[in-house]
Amino acid sequence: MIQNNSSKIILLLLLVNINFYTYAYSEVMILSKCINSRDGFIKNEYIIDFEKSLMIRNYIYDNKTYKKYKITDLSIKKKNSIEHFIYEDKGFFLTDKIGYPQFFTQLIFEKNNKIVQIKTVINNEVGISKLSTCKKVEIFEKES
Helix, strand or coil, X not given: CHHHHHHHHHHHHHXXXXXXXXXXXXXXXXXXXXXXXCCCEEEEEEEEECCCCEEEEEEEECHHHXXXXXXXXXXXXXXXXXXXXXXXXXXXEEECCEECCCEEEEEEECCCCCEEEEEEEECCEEEEEEEEEEEEEEEEEEEC
């Protein structure tokens, strides 16, 4: 009877010990104060959650850029947040493809790099150019 109780206590201690030492670490990269050469923004930031494979872009257009896009697209919002899934390819992180099979775009990120690039593919012709330069890059480790 005593041996049976001691076995239960040891098993319980092992389970409790495992729960205390199983942490999930994940990285989140935040690119903030991003400047775009074509458009003006009051706020333009990218949040990359590597564990969730998710990119979130938060932005607020300045008045000039907002008016420019509002003329051709009534669904444009001055303040918006966009989410896209990401995947890793050869050390780069790319968003999911936006567009049709013959024509699509993707955003390209690299860890600790302040430059956000855009990849445009038209009929299998690939073009990559700089989209934004961010003033601040931070990488955080989340613990759960």
